Amino acid sequence: MAKNSTVLNWMKRITALRISLGIALLFGAAHFIIETEIFEHGPLSKQGLVHLLDLKALDIKFKNRELEDLPEPKIIVAAIDEKGVERYGLWPWSRSVIADFIRVTTEGGAKVVAFDAVFSDEDKNSSFREIKSFVDDYEKSGLLEQEDNTNAKAYYELLQKKVSALSPDEHLAQAIAKSDATTLGYFNFEVANEIVGISDDEIARDFSSVSPSVVSKVYELVEEDVGGAVLERFEPVDLDIQEMQIRPIVAVQAPLPKFAKGADSFGYFNVPPDLDGPMRRVRLLNRHEDEFHLALSLVAASKYVGGGIYPLNGTIKPDITLDGIALTSDRIVPTDLHGRMLINYYDAPEDYFPTYSVADFIDGTVGPETYKDKIVVFGMTAKGLYDLRPTPFSATTPGVYIHASAMQNMLDGFYLERYYGLALVEILFYIILGLFFGIVLPRIPAWGGLLATLGFAGVLYWIDTTYVFSQGIWMLN
Secondary structure (H helix, E strand, O other): OHHHHHHHHHHHHHHHHHHHHHHHHHHHHHHHHHHOOOOOOOOOOOOOHHHHHHHHHHHHHHHHOOOOOOOOOOEEEEEEOHHHHHHHOOOOOOHHHHHHHHHHHHHOOOOEEEEOOOOOOOOOOHHHHHHHHHHHHHHHOOHHHOOOOHHHHHHHHHHHHHHHHHOHHHHHHHHHHHOOOEEEEEEEEOOHHHHOOOOHHHHHHHHHHOHHHEEOOEEEEEEEEEOOEEEEEEEEEOOOHHHOOOOEOOEEEOOOHHHHOOOOOEEEOOOOOOOOOOOOEEEOEEEEOOEEEEEHHHHHHHHHHOOOOEEEEOOOOOOOOEEEEEEEOOEEEOOOOOOEEEOOOOOOHHHHOOEEEHHHHHOOOOOHHHHOOOEEEEEEOOHHHOOEEOOOOOOOEEOHHHHHHHHHHHHHOOOOEOOOOHHHHHHHHHHHHHHHHHHHHHHOOHHHHHHHHHHHHHHHHHHHHHHHHHHOEOOOO
8 A cells, every 4th residue: 555655656746747847848949939930920929929928027127127337328318398399389390490409419519419300391480481482472473574674583582592591491401411410310111001192203212312321231240360460340241131031111201302412321210119019129220122221229329439330141040140230340239130129228218318308409508518429319208299109117208218228228238138049048947947846846735835936936036137137138937
């Protein structure tokens, strides 16, 4: 009888061990399948329920993480806020206001002035429109067609000069042309039904407008010995960009040609959220035919460090994937194979980044010492303007802070990463965990098993948030 009892207990323990290991292996295999993107759709894809739960766990880590010695923000937010709306009226403002902002910040020493906005239409300032309408009516009056009416022609020429001098668009065009710091924003269209009413000529014109900030090559970083010194350089790779898994676009909404011709850099600012809503990553590259279009945050960061933009050929899966984007040989932005970078939020962005009203920049309330040698990002924060995005910290974070966070990551080199092969480490950990519970739990009372499970989970969470996640490593647990 005792022998039978011993055998029964042994069989129970073996069964418990098998069940525990089986669960661990299933859990690990599920994450490995998701990580390697074997399936494009379904519960074990990047769009599936399991991965969405991982993302929710990531949000909790952000909210509970405490970083010591946060880096000094290199990004200043120039806000289209309630104070600016009260002073300049509802958005969009007169282009003369934008011109004054560019002039002040450029002269004040801002290294980059980036616009989370696009100036794609003519200025709609009412007072100027009234004057321009008067000139148009004068043209239609027939007075200019009278050969002997020299006074009318002279008056018309004077009016034209006045209109040119008063034109808010002309003020902005001149300010952009005089500022080497300015990076203009534009909007990407990913599906054709979003561009109804836009002609092929207009689409081609807008693509041409932003062409100074496109990249048509993929590179690899190579070393060569030059006179005993090892130098690094970027070597283009013979690769068909259209075969890469970078999301294509069909059109852009670019700044007006009169603005674009004076600018030397552009970046798109629309960033799609994760499927469950929050903005956890920024898409740094989009593709049109055989060219990469670049995100506003990427262009601004590159301009700040005085580097270039070099999409790197994949090393794990060569010839078909992206392996990050280099700004310089020692400053490489990690991305997934789709060109997306995880945002490593240091804190709630509204609390971390210094924010001042555009009105305060223009009237001098914010002195140059505040933004000298920094990036100034112009964007909306007023709640009535509807540029609000969910983040791990809030459901209503102004979109300008998403770009600011991505820029800050690139300048600090402090990223949130899922290292290649980390899924294998996690599988090994799951197996060890399964062995532990499979051996220990059958030997202790139920209440002891509950305490052991809760205690183990607590210790695991503490180690992850304190020693792993705080170093910018995202592990799934």
